[in-house]
Amino acid sequence: MPPDPAPSPPYNPSDLLLDAPKLLQLRHEAVEAHTGYALHRHPWGQINRINLGLIEITLGLPPHEQHLIAPADYLVWVPAQIPHTAYIRQALSYTSAYLGDEWAQQLPQTACLISQTPLIRALFDDYAARQICDTRPANEQAQATLLLERLISADRHTSYLPDTAHRQLRPILDALFVHPGDTTTLAQWAQHVHSTERTLARQFQRELGLSFIQWRNRLRLLRAQAALKEHHAIQDIAWQLGYSHPSAFIAMFRQHTGLSPERYRRQWLSHAND
Structure with missing residues (x-):
């Protein structure tokens, strides 16, 4: 039965x-x-x-x-x-x-x-x-x-940070998970995985529904939120995530959340201390 x-x-x-x-x-x-x-x-x-x-x-x-x-x-x-x-x-x-x-x-x-x-x-x-x-x-x-x-x-x-086992994308995603501040370009990654920039760009869209930059920015946002809660300085977070100037990091963060990193941190602290 x-x-x-x-x-x-x-x-x-x-x-x-x-x-x-x-x-x-x-x-x-x-x-x-x-x-x-x-x-x-x-x-x-x-x-x-x-x-x-x-x-x-x-x-x-x-x-x-x-x-x-x-x-x-x-x-x-x-x-x-x-x-x-x-x-x-x-x-x-x-x-x-x-x-x-x-x-x-x-x-x-x-x-x-x-x-x-x-x-x-x-x-x-x-x-x-x-x-x-x-x-x-x-x-x-x-x-x-x-x-x-x-x-x-x-x-x-369907997902905020989609994943894939695709043989050429998997090494790239794994490397970025370990070092989200890696600034290797898609063209450079293409050489590393024996492909072309155009082919990799198509594979990102087909497998993940995002461009390479969009996927990397989402990963960086998740890491940035964790670092802000751990009281790291915004300038340090920006450098750790591969941004040459904090203003570029702040613009990315605001685009995704509607808040500046400092305002996000203040809101989190106010709730954490309630």
Whole structure:
């Protein structure tokens, strides 16, 4: 006889206190460092949003798990009923937004990252500042509808830092993981792996969905966030990550997070000391 199927994990207990959302139902909380969420699921599609740092979500059950890591400039979409765990390494502000079924059906049926545009960020920031949870009141419906429309039209990504076992890309990714400040150009890497710059550029796009520079910048951003939390000087971080001048590092960091490195550090310290 085949083994009995594994029982479905429980709903998050806070879900049982909520009515089914028509537009959005939001929950805001201050999360302590090194907070983990045990395996659970939700009856509705869920947007996970943090104000800084990283959120790590593992979806599904072994051996078919999917692991997503997202910095604060991305939202994590988890469709209804998908089992998942979550882990947050640093103190931060967290918002969970449940979508009404009509809207959730317009998003993918698999988990993904959603780009947090300046308008999406501003709408979420406003809800958090006012601690709005229920968007059913007439005076909240227009903002909720606008936010949902923007979520549906925003760019989607299967992973923030995709990986591959491709025989020519793997040595490059491994080297950058060890030394993210390596300034070797794509043309130089092409010589190292016996390829051409044009061929490698196509392989990055085909295998990872990113250019070589985009992938390296994402890796550098993750390392920069860790270094900022460890109180390293911004100039030192810039040099360690291969930038000849701190202004170039600051521009990259701001482009990805919407914050300067110093403001990111101040926000992290304020939450860590709460």
